[in-house]
Amino acid sequence: MTEIIDGKVASQDVVAEVKRLSAELAVSGGTPGLAVVIVGEDPASQVYVASKSRMASECGFHSVQYSLSSDTSENELVDLVCKLNFDPQIHGILVQLPLPSQIDTGRIIQAIAPEKDVDGFNFINVGKVGTGELGTAFIPCTPAGAMLLIERVRGKDLTGLNAVVVGRSNIVGKPMASLLLAANCTVTIAHRHTRDLATITRTADILVVAVGKPELVKGDWVKPGATVIDVGINRVPALADGTRRTTLVGDVDFGAVKRSAGAITPVPGGVGPMTIAMLMANTLVSAYRAVGMVAPRFDEAKRSHMDDN
Ligand code: NAD
Incomplete structure (x- = not known):
């Protein structure tokens, strides 16, 4: 009998755990913050961004969305990312892809501080995943x-x-x-x-x-x-x-x-559904790290591997 793997149920389990841990963090005075940035009016991207922001709010996060016009320049977007890098209320920065053609996507991804790169696309996090340093990486x-x-x-x-x-x-x-x-x-x-x-x-x-x-x-x-x-x-x-x-x-x-x-x-x-749940998990982990608390793990099984090569 073939098992149909229910991603909705699995994602609800992850989100329930994120909500519980987010509430626990709030007791210590911390609130995870997620900034979602969208440039332009691509309808599919609008839907993705809206559901990410909504889910962040449901998880008890401080959720902010920046909707920039399609003619935004690369430097304007870099400036916003840098501002968010230094914002102590923000623990995760997500720039929705694809970006308009006048913007170098690589430059924007690399501008995001690795410790707020909850998409896991920055070279630091890519390098950590590639070398098995999963404990401190953000995994895509x-x-x-x-x-x-x-x-x-x-x-x-x-x-x-x-x-x-x-x-x-x-x-x-x-x-x-x-x-x-x-x-x-x-x-x-x-x-x-x-x-x-x-x-x-x-x-x-x-x-x-x-x-x-x-x-x-x-x-x-x-x-x-x-x-x-x-x-x-x-x-x-x-x-x-x-x-x-x-x-x-x-x-x-x-x-x-x-x-x-x-x-x-x-x-x-x-x-x-798992993709968005893991974005919430990564943002929560980032917030725990930011206040110096031991970050929760959502990938227990992979932690102890790569002990040899
Ligand atoms: P991509 O276009 O960046 O990469 C596609 C890859 O498929 C390339 O490496 C290419 O070499 C390979 N490929 C193309 N044709 C092939 C063929 N005939 N045989 C074998 N390999 C072939 O795409 P991506 O961003 O990795 O996304 C892949 C798919 O996953 C898309 O449908 C995308 O919408 C979907 N996606 C889903 C989620 C999600 O949350 N479920 C997230 C990201 C991407």
């Missing part, structure tokens, strides 16, 4: 959430399992591979130039797909019993006649793959 939210879902199904010891990550982006594929490596999996990373992808995906005990191609992974690409984590979010026509209505699908052919997989995340309702 989507792979961090995917790891928690994997651990819910496979338990906390993933030692020796074959993991295949399809996609090598800096925000999902690469950090995902680093986390699985830190958990002692044997990791293969596949990407757009990989030959005979299906042969590689069939070796996976854990298959994570983060590509952005609707239903790329077919039923016979997956080993029986594998845990399949579908990160992809693709908007496709809902009806065969291609009329305007659309629906969301992942990078995995859910209907076919669920017949062979041991466990699989749905789209929507799988990895997506």
Whole structure:
């Protein structure tokens, strides 16, 4: 019987813990603060930003949103980031991507202070994740959430399992591979130039797909019993006649793959809700660190690994 991994329930568990710890921190006089910055009017980004700000408020955080016009200059955005870097009420800074073309995204990401980089995109945090320094890193939210879902199904010891990550982006594929490596999996990373992808995906005990191609992974690409984590979010026509209505699908052919997989995340309702929950977790951790208190852990299983190489 294939398990459908419920990301909504898992994310609610994380958020409940964040709320509890946020209330505990408040007793000591601390309130986690999250600043979300959006530049321009991209409708999808507006929706993401609104839900992040709303969730932050629900968690008891000090939540501020900066909505800047699409003609904002790079220097204006750097100035805002620097101001937030020095704001003691702010513990997490999130600049919603993509940014308009006149702004160098890399410069903005690197301008965010590493200790407030709750997205985990800054070189310092990327380096810590890559070298297994997970205890003091901010782990990017989507792979961090995917790891928690994997651990819910496979338990906390993933030692020796074959993991295949399809996609090598800096925000999902690469950090995902680093986390699985830190958990002692044997990791293969596949990407757009990989030959005979299906042969590689069939070796996976854990298959994570983060590509952005609707239903790329077919039923016979997956080993029986594998845990399949579908990160992809693709908007496709809902009806065969291609009329305007659309629906969301992942990078995995859910209907076919669920017949062979041991466990699989749905789209929507799988990895997506975890991403926002882990953003709250990272902001909470940042606030604990800022007041010098021992930061809570949301990634227990990975802590003690990478003790050797
Ligand atoms: P990206 O475009 O930056 O990277 C895509 C990767 O897929 C690249 O490494 C590329 O080499 C690889 N690729 C492309 N075509 C391929 C093919 N035919 N075979 C094998 N590999 C191929 O994308 P991203 O930012 O990593 O996002 C990937 C998907 O995950 C998107 O659908 C995105 O919307 C989704 N996403 C979801 C969440 C979430 O919260 N659930 C968060 C981030 C991204």
